[in-house]
Amino acid sequence: xxxxxxxxxxxxxxxxxxxxxxxxxxxxxxxxxxxxxxxxxxxxxxxxxxxxxxxxxxxxxxxxxxxxxxxxxxxxxxxxxxxxxxxxxxxxxxxxxxxxxxxxxxxxxxxxxxxxxxxxxxxxxxxxxxxxxxxxxxxxxxxxxxxxxxxxxxxxxxxxxxxxxxxxxxxxxxxxxxxxxxxxxxxxxxxxxxxxxxxxxxxxxxxxxxxxxxxxxxxxxxxxxxxxxxxxxxxxxxxxxxxxxxxxxxxxxxxxxxxxxxxxxxxxxxxxxxxxxxxxxxxxxxxxxxx
Numbered sequence: 001x002x003x004x005x006x007x008x009x010x011x012x013x014x015x016x017x018x019x020x021x022x023x024x025x026x027x028x029x030x031x032x033x034x035x036x037x038x039x040x041x042x043x044x045x046x047x048x049x050x051x052x053x054x055x056x057x058x059x060x061x062x063x064x065x066x067x068x069x070x071x072x073x074x075x076x077x078x079x080x081x082x083x084x085x086x087x088x089x090x091x092x093x094x095x096x097x098x099x100x101x102x103x104x105x106x107x108x109x110x111x112x113x114x115x116x117x118x119x120x121x122x123x124x125x126x127x128x129x130x131x132x133x134x135x136x137x138x139x140x141x142x143x144x145x146x147x148x149x150x151x152x153x154x155x156x157x158x159x160x161x162x163x164x165x166x167x168x169x170x171x172x173x174x175x176x177x178x179x180x181x182x183x184x185x186x187x188x189x190x191x192x193x194x195x196x197x198x199x200x201x202x203x204x205x206x207x208x209x210x211x212x213x214x215x216x217x218x219x220x221x222x223x224x225x226x227x228x229x230x231x232x233x234x235x236x237x238x239x240x241x242x243x244x245x246x247x248x249x250x251x252x253x254x255x256x257x258x259x260x261x262x263x264x265x266x267x268x269x270x271x272x273x274x275x276x277x278x279x280x281x282x283x284x285x286x287x288x289x290x291x
Contacts, residue, residue, distance in 0.1 A: 007235030
C-alpha cells in the first residue's frame, strides 16, 4: 500500500467521526459508558465479520505482545474513559477544547518517529487548526477556566495525550495487521460494560434510537478506528493529525444540515483556519513523491 493510499484511507476516519455528535444526540439518554459498551460491541462484531468475509480471521491475532495490547486497549478505552470523566467534572466547552489538543500533539509527537521531522509549517498549521476548532467548540467565548474544575481539566489533558500517544506509537507496530483493532474494540466493550455496571444506571434506547446506536458502532466507533490504524501506521501522520481538525467543522456542518444547530459567522472563519492549517501542515505530503 502506498503512503498516499494509506493517508487517504486514514482520512476517512475524520469524516466518520464527524457524525459522532449527531448520532450520539439521536441515540437517546443512554449513559456514556453503556453507550460505549454497546457501540464497541457492535464494532467488534462488524469488524470481525468484515475480516472473515475477506478471508481473514481476527482471532488468529489474539497472541500479540503485551505492549501491543496495552497500547490498543489503553488508547481506545483509556481515551474514552478519560474524556467522559472530564465532561462530568468540568464544563463541556472547556473540557472538549482541552481534549481536542490531540491533533496538534500528533503533529508534534510525530517528529520523534524515525524519518520524521518537525518543521515550522507543521506547527503553524496545527496551531491554526486548533484555533479554528476552538472557535467552533466555544462559539467565540469561554466561561473561564476555574480552579474547582481542575480535576476535569486534568482528565481532558490526559485524554489528549492518551489518544495522540496511541496514534503516534501505533507506527511502532506497523507490522501488526490492522484487523487487530477488532480485538481492541472487544476488550474496550468489556471494560466499558464493567465500568457501566459499577457507576451507571442502565437506560435502553427506544425505537429509532437503536439505529443511531447501530450507526455509531458501524462507523465512528467501528470502521473509523480500523481506517485510522491503517493511516497512522502507513500514511503521512502529520497530514492526518492536521486534517483531524476538520472533525468539529464537519460535525458542525452536519448538525446544521440536520437542523440540530444554526449557522453563525464564526463558522466561516473557523473553516478557513482549519482548512488552511491542514494544507499548511501537510506541505510535505503534497510536495514529495509518494512511494
